[in-house]
Every structure is written in C-alpha cells, then in structure tokens.
Amino acid sequence: MDTIIRLQREAFDVSAEAKKLTGGRTDIGAVVTFTGICRADENGEPIAALTLEHYPDMAEAEIARHVKEAQSRWPVLGVTVIHRFGRIAPGEDIVMVATASSHRQAAFAAAEFLMDYLKTRAPFWKQVEKVSGTTWVEAKDADDAAAERWSAPVPRREAAK
Amino acid sequence: MKVRYFAWVRERVGLAEEDVDPPSGIATVADLVAWLTKRGEGYAYAFENPKVIRAAINKTHVRADARIAGASEIAFFPPMTGG
Numbered sequence: 110m111d112t113i114i115r116l117q118r119e120a121f122d123v124s125a126e127a128k129k130l131t132g133g134r135t136d137i138g139a140v141v142t143f144t145g146i147c148r149a150d151e152n153g154e155p156i157a158a159l160t161l162e163h164y165p166d167m168a169e170a171e172i173a174r175h176v177k178e179a180q181s182r183w184p185v186l187g188v189t190v191i192h193r194f195g196r197i198a199p200g201e202d203i204v205m206v207a208t209a210s211s212h213r214q215a216a217f218a219a220a221e222f223l224m225d226y227l228k229t230r231a232p233f234w235k236q237v238e239k240v241s242g243t244t245w246v247e248a249k250d251a252d253d254a255a256a257e258r259w260s261a262p263v264p265r266r267e268a269a270k
Numbered sequence: 271m272k273v274r275y276f277a278w279v280r281e282r283v284g285l286a287e288e289d290v291d292p293p294s295g296i297a298t299v300a301d302l303v304a305w306l307t308k309r310g311e312g313y314a315y316a317f318e319n320p321k322v323i324r325a326a327i328n329k330t331h332v333r334a335d336a337r338i339a340g341a342s343e344i345a346f347f348p349p350m351t352g353g
Contacts, residue, residue: 145353161352162276162277163352164274164276164326164329164345164347166329167326167329167330167345168352170329170330171331192352192353203353204352204353224353227352227353228350228351228352228353229349229350230331230350231350231352231353232276232326232345232347232350232352233350233351233352233353234276234277234278234347234348234350234351234352235351235352236277245277245278245348245351246351247349247351248348248349248350248351252353
C-alpha cells in the first residue's frame with residue numbers, strides 16, 4: 110500500500126495529492142478526500158488565525174500507527190495524510206486525508222476513521238487569535254465520542270497472503 | 271531524562287523542555303507529575319488538574335500509572351485538538 114504522511118507549514122494541493130494515489134494504476138475504483146479548513150469563528154467569536162503546535166516525530170508515528178490500523182480494518186490501496194502546523198488563516202486548509210480503495214465503502218470508512226483519530230490522538234494543539242486575546246482550543250467531548258465508536262472490537266481482515 | 275511540555279502546559283511551566291533527575295521513589299507518570307508540581311508555581315499551575323494532562327513516554331501515549339523506568343523522553347500536554 111502507498112502511504113504518504115507529511116507534516117508541513119506550507120499549503121498543500123488536495124487534487125494533486127489525490128491524483129498521486131491513482132497515477133499509473135487501474136486497480137483503484139474509489140478515492141475519498143477529506144479537507145479540514147480553518148473557519149473564521151470559534152464558538153461564535155471571530156478569529157484572526159489559528160496557530161497549530163505539534164510534537165514532531167510523535168505526530169508522525171501516531172498517524173502512521175493509525176494508517177496501519179486502518180489498513181488492517183479495510184482493504185485500502187493507498188493513504189495520504191498531510192497536516193499543517195504553524196499559523197493558518199481562515200479559509201486556508203489545515204489537514205487532508207485521502208484514501209484509495211477498489212470500492213467506495215472502504216475508502217469512506219478509512220478516511221472517517223483516520224480523521225476521528227487525528228482529532229483526538231495525534232499530538233497537535235490549536236491556539237486561536239481573537240480580538241479578546243489568544244486562547245487554546247478546548248478538546249471537544251463530541252470528538253472523543255467520534256473516536257470512541259471505532260474502539261469496539263472488530264473482526265480483523267485476513268492478513269494479506 | 272528529558273521532559274518536554276506542549277501547548278498550555280509549556281506556557282504555564284515556562285519551558286519547552288528540560289532534563290530532570292527524579293529521585294528513585296518516583297516510579298510512575300503520576301509520581302513524576304506530583305514531583306514536578308513541587309518545583310514551582312508554574313508547574314503547580316500547569317498540573318493543577320492532573321486528570322486533564324496527557325503523557326507520552328518515548329513518543330507513545332501512556333496512562334498516568336505507566337512506569338517511567340528506562341524512559342529517555344517524557345512529554346506532558348493537554349488533550350489534543352488537531353485535525
């Protein structure tokens with residue numbers, strides 16, 4: 110399986126990344142891309158920007174671990190995860206996940222699984238700049254619940270033979 | 271061992287990382303938090319609610335009861351808010 114994991118300051122090109130997953134192969138029938146974008150408000154208050162702090166190396170390792178987990182649950186043929194850090198303005202992309210598979214179900218499920226885990230287990234922290242000052246975004250119970258629903262025991266796919 | 275702090279834990283402690291040499295009785299992550307808390311006001315503020323603090327040993331998530339023997343790097347941070 111092709112896996113690309115990148116943590117970077119720079120913007121990324123979602124469609125170019127999605128094309129990389131399918132380029133030169135004909136076994137992929139579905140690509141799902143998710144893009145997380147910086148909104149201009151946080152809890153109803155306008156924001157000037159987000160700044161993302163991360164724990165280098167651990168962030169990559171955690172994402173890689175969850176990509177492996179996704180691969181063990183669904184027949185995915187390629188995964189790309191790109192997460193930006195540093196200062197990000199409203200309207201700019203923050204994160205993207207692209208998953209490729211023969212059929213759509215696995216691609217949808219793997220993308221959703223990866224995003225739910227990125228939110229709660231990948232060591233990134235968002236700080237928001239508001240007129241009233243700078244604050245750290247609080248973790249949301251809803252995100253924990255979203256990740257939790259994947260933690261029930263699941264039958265493992267047969268290991269690739 | 272090296273201790274690293276992230277996000278508001280880093281801001282409250284006032285350091286991104288430091289080398290510490292805890293006494294031999296400090297066996298678990300929770301023990302280390304209690305020991306660090308006594309190092310000063312910033313630490314006490316950072317760890318005032320230990321339940322919300324997350325920890326990693328050698329860049330892997332661990333729980334508060336994890337043993338720290340053999341750890342080269344321990345990190346403390348708030349619940350994650352990436353994605």
